[in-house]
Amino acid sequence: MEKIGKKQIRAIFLFEFQMCHTAAETTHNINSSFDPGTANERTVQWWFKKFHKGNKRLEDEEHSDWPSKVDSDQLRAVIEADPLTTTQDGSEELSVNYSTVIWHLKQIGKVKKLNKCVPQDLTKNFLKNHRFEVSPSFIMHNNNKLFLSWIVTSDNMQISYDNQR
Numbered sequence: 001m002e003k004i005g006k007k008q009i010r011a012i013f014l015f016e017f018q019m020c021h022t023a024a025e026t027t028h029n030i031n032s033s034f035d036p037g038t039a040n041e042r043t044v045q046w047w048f049k050k051f052h053k054g055n056k057r058l059e060d061e062e063h064s065d066w067p068s069k070v071d072s073d074q075l076r077a078v079i080e081a082d083p084l085t086t087t088q089d090g091s092e093e094l095s096v097n098y099s100t101v102i103w104h105l106k107q108i109g110k111v112k113k114l115n116k117c118v119p120q121d122l123t124k125n126f127l128k129n130h131r132f133e134v135s136p137s138f139i140m141h142n143n144n145k146l147f148l149s150w151i152v153t154s155d156n157m158q159i160s161y162d163n164q165r
Contacts, residue, residue, distance in 0.1 A: 004034055010058040013039075013047045023048050070096050070104045079110060 009030065016026040023044040030039035078090050087105075091098040105111065 004038060006060075007058055009039065010047065013044060014051060014056060014058065016044075017048050017051045070094055070100055072104060072108050075101065075104050076108055076110075079105070 012030060013026065016029065021029070023041055026044045026048075027039045027041040030044075031037065075090070075094065078093055079085065087098045087101045091101045094101065
């Protein structure tokens, strides 16, 4: 059987509503006349509620004013300018919904971790730079708490050992 279009099925919803049929009856009538699964009872209920309020338009309504497209380069520039910015702040700056910002962050390979946007995949270059940034802090930490004396290394295996007796 031929597939029925959205506008056609909505016209049938309106007709059934004007005939004072229930949503369950309408769903049964449509699914028995056309392919099973053509109409969903919850969808019919939604349209009946809309018709009951006096709105008899069958076209799709416009959604929110937020644009769904974000320029990836612009988002990357915003995040790199301030990695501690929140998705809410980024969404306000770019005039988009915050969930759109989160989705596009994943698309450009960044995720929000510990309140900071970081690269999603840990490339060799990123790991090398991270080790370079962290190693001075370990040396400073060692001066304060003798951190390096706790570590025993053997055959690429590191075991934390507390030798503070």
